[in-house]
Amino acid sequence: MNGPGIQLTLAPALRLFAPPSRRADRVPTATDGASSLGHVVESAGVPLTEVGRLLVDGHEVPVSYVPQDGQCVEVLAVDRPQQVPGAPLRFLLDVHLGTLARRLRLLGVDAAYENEDIGDPALATRSAAERRVLLSRDRGLLRRRELFAGAYVYSDNPDEQLRDVLGRFAPPLAPWTRCTACNGPLRDADKDSVGNRIEDGTQRSYDVFAQCADCERVYWRGAHHARLENIVDEAVAEFGTSPGPASRPQNA
Structure with a gap:
């Protein structure tokens, strides 16, 4: 290693970004004595969006810190x-x-x-x-x-x-309240008001509808609802939800 250098340790969660030779603890890493620690970390392959705390010899420093020769740097993942x-x-x-x-x-x-x-x-x-x-x-x-x-x-x-x-x-989760097509908010819709946007068979078979306030796409509890409901139920069971989410029909 030419010139000044540091000992760089990436958190295990961040090592996939680095080449295999840089995935061990305390990897000798060349510095120029002028570049910020943020630049050094990015040069190792790690996007700063994935970086949490930076520790130099055990003390937290900002990404703008310029590391000095011989220091030990630990790069932690985001909390x-x-x-x-x-x-x-x-x-x-x-x-x-x-x-x-x-x-x-x-x-x-x-x-x-x-x-x-x-x-x-x-x-x-x-x-x-x-x-x-x-x-x-x-x-x-x-x-x-x-x-x-x-x-x-x-x-x-x-x-x-x-x-x-x-x-x-x-x-915060509020299932069935957004249009999956455009991200707009869903609102309750009367069957008669959406009749010209759905097929006759759908109108005969279903009574509960919702419509996007932005793109006017119509939703109902169609053939794919069970699959979507499973996705929602699993997410809510593991990650919770916001108080009082509205229940909306979905057609796809």
């Missing part, structure tokens, strides 16, 4: 549940997380979703403008400085993704 100060807890999901977005909406969580690839700069700008936590599996996207906040989604399995996000942020 769970993670607090997001300064705004109501809302999410923005990139183009690859459509299923997760729909499941969060099913649980009443405010989850905006881009179903087209609008590019990293536009996503980061929207996160900042709307003060939304950006969820992504793209490490490069999570390193963009203009983000309001971000979080890496650790699995490519939708069930595990949902548990990861709910466990990390503990959002």
